[in-house]
Amino acid sequence: MLVNRKLILAHFWLAFAVFGIALTLGAWQMFIRSPIGTWLSNPELYYRSLTAHGTVMGYVFPTLVAMGFGYAISESALQQRLVGVRWAWAGFWLIVIGSVMAVIPIALGRASVLYTFYPPLIGNVFYYLGVVLVVVGSWIWVALMSINLRVWRKANPGAPVPLAMFANVAGSYLWAWTAVGAALELLLQIIPVAAGLKATIDAGLARVFFSWTLHAIVYFWLMPTYIAYYTIVPRAIGGRVYSDSMARISFILFLVVAMPIGMHHTFADPQVGAGFKFIHSAFTALVALPTLLTVFTICASVEIAARVRGGRGMFGWIRALPWDNPMMLALAFSFVMLGFGGAGGLINMSYQLDASIHNTQWITGHFHLIFGGAIVIMYFAIAYDLWPHLTGRELIDVRLMRTQLWLWFIGMIVTTFPWHWVGILGMPRRMAYFDFGDPAIAPQALSVTLSAIGGFVLLASGIMFIVILARGMRAPQTDAGPYRFALAVHEPKTVPVALNTHALWVALMIGLTLTNYGYPILNLALSSGTSVPAVYVGAQ
Amino acid sequence: MSAQDTHGSASAEVAARVERRWATIAVIIIVVMAGLAAFAGIHRATMPQPRVETIDPSRIHLSGEFVESNLGSVLEASGAVTVRAIGQQYSFTPACILVPADTPITLRATSADVVHGILIQGTNVNTMLVPGYISEQLMRFTRTGDYLMPCQEFCSFGHEGMWGKVKVIDKTEFANRAKGGGRLSCVGQ
Ligand code: HEM
Ligand SMILES: [Cu+2]
Ligand SMILES: [Cu+2]
Numbered sequence: 001m002l003v004n005r006k007l008i009l010a011h012f013w014l015a016f017a018v019f020g021i022a023l024t025l026g027a028w029q030m031f032i033r034s035p036i037g038t039w040l041s042n043p044e045l046y047y048r049s050l051t052a053h054g055t056v057m058g059y060v061f062p063t064l065v066a067m068g069f070g071y072a073i074s075e076s077a078l079q080q081r082l083v084g085v086r087w088a089w090a091g092f093w094l095i096v097i098g099s100v101m102a103v104i105p106i107a108l109g110r111a112s113v114l115y116t117f118y119p120p121l122i123g124n125v126f127y128y129l130g131v132v133l134v135v136v137g138s139w140i141w142v143a144l145m146s147i148n149l150r151v152w153r154k155a156n157p158g159a160p161v162p163l164a165m166f167a168n169v170a171g172s173y174l175w176a177w178t179a180v181g182a183a184l185e186l187l188l189q190i191i192p193v194a195a196g197l198k199a200t201i202d203a204g205l206a207r208v209f210f211s212w213t214l215h216a217i218v219y220f221w222l223m224p225t226y227i228a229y230y231t232i233v234p235r236a237i238g239g240r241v242y243s244d245s246m247a248r249i250s251f252i253l254f255l256v257v258a259m260p261i262g263m264h265h266t267f268a269d270p271q272v273g274a275g276f277k278f279i280h281s282a283f284t285a286l287v288a289l290p291t292l293l294t295v296f297t298i299c300a301s302v303e304i305a306a307r308v309r310g311g312r313g314m315f316g317w318i319r320a321l322p323w324d325n326p327m328m329l330a331l332a333f334s335f336v337m338l339g340f341g342g343a344g345g346l347i348n349m350s351y352q353l354d355a356s357i358h359n360t361q362w363i364t365g366h367f368h369l370i371f372g373g374a375i376v377i378m379y380f381a382i383a384y385d386l387w388p389h390l391t392g393r394e395l396i397d398v399r400l401m402r403t404q405l406w407l408w409f410i411g412m413i414v415t416t417f418p419w420h421w422v423g424i425l426g427m428p429r430r431m432a433y434f435d436f437g438d439p440a441i442a443p444q445a446l447s448v449t450l451s452a453i454g455g456f457v458l459l460a461s462g463i464m465f466i467v468i469l470a471r472g473m474r475a476p477q478t479d480a481g482p483y484r485f486a487l488a489v490h491e492p493k494t495v496p497v498a499l500n501t502h503a504l505w506v507a508l509m510i511g512l513t514l515t516n517y518g519y520p521i522l523n524l525a526l527s528s529g530t531s532v533p534a535v536y537v538g539a540q
Numbered sequence: 541m542s543a544q545d546t547h548g549s550a551s552a553e554v555a556a557r558v559e560r561r562w563a564t565i566a567v568i569i570i571v572v573m574a575g576l577a578a579f580a581g582i583h584r585a586t587m588p589q590p591r592v593e594t595i596d597p598s599r600i601h602l603s604g605e606f607v608e609s610n611l612g613s614v615l616e617a618s619g620a621v622t623v624r625a626i627g628q629q630y631s632f633t634p635a636c637i638l639v640p641a642d643t644p645i646t647l648r649a650t651s652a653d654v655v656h657g658i659l660i661q662g663t664n665v666n667t668m669l670v671p672g673y674i675s676e677q678l679m680r681f682t683r684t685g686d687y688l689m690p691c692q693e694f695c696s697f698g699h700e701g702m703w704g705k706v707k708v709i710d711k712t713e714f715a716n717r718a719k720g721g722g723r724l725s726c727v728g729q
Contacts, residue, residue: 044697114694120671121654121696203655204670243559267588268666270673274588285574292566350577356664359657359692426661428692431700440688530672532597535654537696
């Protein structure tokens with residue numbers, strides 16, 4: 001029962017609108033720094049664009065998708081009207097106001113600090129305040145998800161929480177806690193300096209705070225995708241979830257192990273000692289576990305669908321899958337990109353291998369493949385699947401949907417494979433310009449050109465996506481029926497308390513964060529003489 | 541027709557067994573990976589810098605290890621080489637680092653203003669320069685020649701122009717040049 005459709009549609013439309021803008025900026029960046037682009041006489045414009053692209057793609061877009069999807073899950077999985085609708089709208093408007101507030105100084109070139117902030121570079125205070133408002137808006141969503149689940153529990157004592165909602169709430173808690181790192185950095189360190197109340201800042205401590213956010217935020221981006229793998233895909237292709245409890249265990253593992261590992265982002269930093277780097281790198285290995293479990297469960301669920309459709313043989317069942325179904329196509333593409341991206345991730349997480357690609361274009365290639373590829377393609381699939389239920393109108397153009405997904409997949413491969421390669425050659429990231437005339441850099445020219453071409457394929461696919469959804473708003477009306485989630489092969493009648501509640505796991509998440517971050521943060525915060533003068537962007 | 545026919549306790553047992561097997565494999569993969577990383581770290585000495593060293597960036601030009609006259613490469617009595625460098629918007633000092641081949645080298649560097657990074661292309665030398673802290677990295681070059689050394693972290697509007705160079709020369713030639721004492725670099729050569 002989707003009652004508050006307007007609320008959900010507002011989140012999705014805003015998400016896809018800002019996505020479209022940021023995607024255009026991304027394609028422009030790729031082009032302008034490639035050999036086929038003309039030299040940008042003012043490199044500063046590149047960094048404005050990069051700050052906008054990163055801030056939107058990293059913070060605004062995925063947060064809005066998670067929120068809109070979360071509200072849809074809450075109403076349809078719990079079959080309960082959303083409690084706190086006014087608060088939900090307040091959260092939405094906070095994000096609108098925050099985004100506008102952040103984008104104005106970016107456009108004026110007053111906040112070209114990139115989405116990672118990295119002090120002592122300091123931009124205009126309104127940029128940071130805007131980001132804070134976006135996060136506060138999303139925290140309202142976290143609270144609402146928790147409240148709605150509690151209301152449902154009261155009405156259904158002891159009943160198993162539907163998997164989609166269980167995962168959704170786990171994701172919201174993960175986000176609430178992982179955002180705390182950047183929030184502390186912004187509120188305690190950066191904003192006082194940006195507002196002119198202080199003139200110095202500890203850059204090393206800021207990087208540690210940011211790493212607290214930077215790792216687990218990627219699992220927050222990933223949550224809607226994983227929820228779709230488990231609870232939408234099997235239903236959409238006519239199968240069942242292989243194992244309900246394995247699904248719950250995977251989401252719990254994300255909650256617990258995604259947090260205490262962020263310092264792998266500081267492998268090359270001087271302000272963290274080797275001991276904590278080692279601890280975080282060991283914990284990082286653990287985070288592969290929920291993904292490995294997911295790959296297994298989803299493949300098994302897909303196989304069930306194929307066998308139900310009459311598929312036979314060791315691998316012959318693959319042919320029996322409904323390949324003309326956009327959900328099936330999106331899942332397959334997502335898994336291929338997850339596979340390549342995951343292999344790249346294993347390289348990043350090992351200290352020794354990371355040294356040769358740290359902060360090179362390999363990293364940008366890697367996260368575009370995983371995030372822009374494996375994750376975002378499932379955001380598309382979620383939108384396609386939900387749209388008829390939100391608009392009451394059918395999405396007729398299934399062929400166009402398939403083309404769009406194909407283009408996104410091809411575009412992503414063409415963009416990111418050469419992008420990885422130039423990273424291995426040592427091409428640094430975040431640069432407005434490269435002198436491809438230099439014989440040492442010339443070998444990278446072809447790869448960068450390929451990436452730029454791939455970028456335009458992605459742009460075309462993104463435009464198609466928005467066109468499909470917009471046309472869906474004017475299609476003939478239908479009754480799509482209630483929105484349903486996949487059933488498990490063995491639907492749980494009862495679930496152990498540990499797999500039905502979050503309290504224990506949230507406590508573990510917080511506890512592990514404190515043990516893995518407490519000492520390094522206190523140590524840096526208490527050591528004197530490490531604060532350095534702020535350098536204001538655009539002040540020259 | 542639905543997935544009903546996979547129901548039943550026998551199939552549930554099979555499912556649980558397959559699942560357990562996969563979980564075991566997953567755990568083994570992870571333990572092996574973590575073990576390999578630990579082994580390579582200890583055995584091959586490819587470990588991050590062990591200690592955290594701090595420094596006041598507003599005073600580095602005035603006194604101490606990173607004053608201008610102390611920057612560059614120096615041949616230690618032990619035969620090893622120490623390179624000291626700083627990064628600032630938007631250049632490295634020295635802009636061209638001169639080092640010998642086949643020699644253990646310690647790079648010590650810091651930043652005078654914002655966060656920068658040092659990356660030597662074609663090698664795995666790669667470290668952040670965070671103002672207030674000293675980065676130390678061990679390196680060793682087996683091939684003589686020129687290497688590009690870009691700044692790998694955004695450091696404001698001139699970041700794209702912050703490229704240094706490393707020149708690796710023959711060991712004996714380096715020793716000859718080092719005879720006069722002082723700090724070596726290849727700036728202007
Ligand atoms: C048309 C497709 C896209 C292209 C061509 C593109 C291109 C780029 C480029 C050139 C950069 C800067 C790399 C550098 O200078 O080091 C970048 C950064 C980034 N992109 Fe994209 N992008 C695209 C789509 C996406 C998508 C779909 C996402 C995620 C949803 C995304 C997220 C990001 C993020 C988070 C950054 C980091 C910004 C930073 O380093 O400050 N991009 N992108
Ligand atoms: Cu991470
Ligand atoms: Cu730089």
